[in-house]
Amino acid sequence: MASELYPKNPKNRDVSVLNSKDPTAEYANAERPYVAMGNEVAIPLLFGKDIAQHLINDELINVEPAPTKKTKNADKLTLSPIQIQVYCDRQLMLSILRDFKRSFYSSYAFNRALKVAFFGSDEFSIQSLKQLVQLSETNPRIINKIDVIAKHPKKEGRGRKNEKDLPIVKFALDRNLEVIRAESNSEIISLLSNGYSLAIAVSYGKLIPKEFIESIPHSLNVHPSLLPRYSGASPLQFALLNHDKYTGVTVQTLHPTEFDKGSIIDQTPEIEIRQDETFISLRDRLGIEGANLLAKTIESGSFKTPNFISKYEFSYASKIPQSSAQINWKTTASEIERQFNTLGPLFTFKELKIKKRRKPPIHEWRRVILYDIKLSSKVLNGLRPGEFVFEDGKVYIQTEEGVISSDFLQLEFEPKEEPTKFSKALLKRTRETPNVFTDKFVEEGINNKIE
Template sequence: MNVSRIFIRKYSLLPNLKPLNILFFGSDTFSVQSFEALQKLRTTAIPGTNLPYVDRIQIVTKPGKWCGRDKSTFKETAIAIASKKVPNVPLIECDNMKDLMGLTDVVTKNNINTLIAVSYGKLIPDQLIKTVPYCMNVHPSLLPRYKGASPIQYSLLNKDKYTGVTIQSLHPTKFDCGEVISQTELLSIVQLLELPSSKNRNMELPLNTSKLTDQLGIKGGEMLQNVITNGLYLAGMHNNPVKPGIKPSFAPRISNEMKRIIWATEDAKTILNKKDVLGPVYTYINCRPVTKKKQRGSANSTQEFTKRIIIHDFSVIDNTNNTISDHLKPGSFKYSTEMGKLLIKAYGPTLLAVDTLQFEGFAKETAEMFINRLHKRGGSTDIEKANFV
């Protein structure tokens, strides 16, 4: 039996693949996972040829920014940092629509035939999409669920059991409205959070958001390799329709207001989940300045004012022993000298046991330091009757 013939027949069912010259749009560590997956295809030959699946990659990302106090730290995107570690990967910075439109010349001069966008954060213009035969987007949800900028955070906030990754075409006028090319199976969020982290995990993100972004990034990179090596991006080759039962929903950009604790409805576990997804949460406390002799024409010196309190580190404990009276409303608090923690009553039979927090305008501090300084900062606030709002 002729072995070479068997080899050719085995791969004759595959479409006629040609090397891809890719313009890759990315920003964060989720996009780095897809970029590294594409890099591996630069050294993997299309069966029956000596040509690689991916010939060239050029990166498009947002410009770096000066951050921190006095703008003393220059911060580049994760994809920019990753690209500089790989030879022969040009980096292009685009900050607005005019810059993006200028990429049509790059496409023409470099024979780009594929656009791939992964967590880029800007809409790729229709005029640019029309210059290439293939375009793809890797999105960390099972579309049409969680269209938008924050699918990972919403899946965690809503305590979904499952999530996944979708590869779709790029829609010329809307985010996440392209034709689905491929989707993962339903992936257990609990199991994903238990998997070991990759080297690309962003430790600056909140705990669970960091873990899930990392794992879905890995899955997205693997699926992108599968789509390319099997030619699923070609017309008529899409093999994985939208999962049944997935209802359309949106995951808009996370706002700072979402980090506020709603004492009347949120139990301690919900607040802890919010912190692990969005980062430190916050609340407010009503303060009243110490009464001073009123000067003619001055405002009332006893008028209340509100200060923000950021709660950084805490755990959840039961209130079954009535540590804080059930008769008190959620948001009531007291300091436990035995535990060295500030105990805050949440909705239901649970408490927040706070280790560190931050009074507006001051540095992060321990619960003991916070309670000792509260009277001075809060003026004539009655600490025994005070509560967060």
């Protein structure tokens, strides 16, 4: 019997219409056959969309083609129950296979979508994360989940009472991304239980453990230089301090034991470094370029088979020491301005004469921090390098070639002050000493160019 051959109401539809006198109208465009009660069957699309058939009481029935242009003059068809059953078997199987195929490929695509562990910290890495979030929202078949892995917040301030978190944490939380704290090797390795298929490290500041990298299918890094040039921790600073004309961004695989030794997947074209470029402006521009390159790499799948050959030579960009922020007054004003634009506030030294009761005065040098350094067109005739004057609410300082100005100064152990206030307190603090900043502690032959 037909009612024993098919699952009843496969989509839980209302099949009460099959008891009506003309069920064909309701089921003429059905997606699959139905059996509901007794031996009544609705069969869709036997000879086309416009023909409907039904079987009642296992008897031979006539099938009337619907009045369309193609079937207007067609002969009536006589079908036996077994013919209808065979047809139903075939159509049901095809329907099941179509549903299975659709479900299989949908599930397969979802399961193949990347589950990403994103290791980041700063504004540069935020750009890449932002692009990944956008990619996951527009194409979840490529990325279906992103977890942000960040280091623990640091204590700072007097008494270490204040807690400073990483910029990427706030960005991630604002977008409802899961943030996982992991910094030690053991903490990172424990994340393997999350089943990530792709790790991405951007300015994380720590080597991802070998065990983690080798246990997941793929791992990537976005580096702000045209590798292998400026491999290392400070590629932006090196490019700026060396007055390079251009730089770029590289997407590479993560090496299990060394920084910037992975396989290069792709690089941006050469990006011009402007004359007035600062660390922040270059970081932000390269962050956007790197994020776009990362998204392109993931969408194309090129990260699975890296075969890019770089034309650039190797050089190493080591971590910038604090001493690099010391001013050498025997360089030019433009060099010092570029140094400030790259490293931020710079420092120099000022001689002090400290008087003690019944003892001769003691000479010492204290550090002075200079903020908001700018190249000035002012001419200071007869001043030696490092000598300064206070005018127009600013301090102007002579260099080997040219003049710079600063809007704020801070003597060691004193608050940050505007030049006018600083000048009024200078005599009391330093006694009768020349108005000269000294680079006494800069060793002979050292300059601000990094090789």
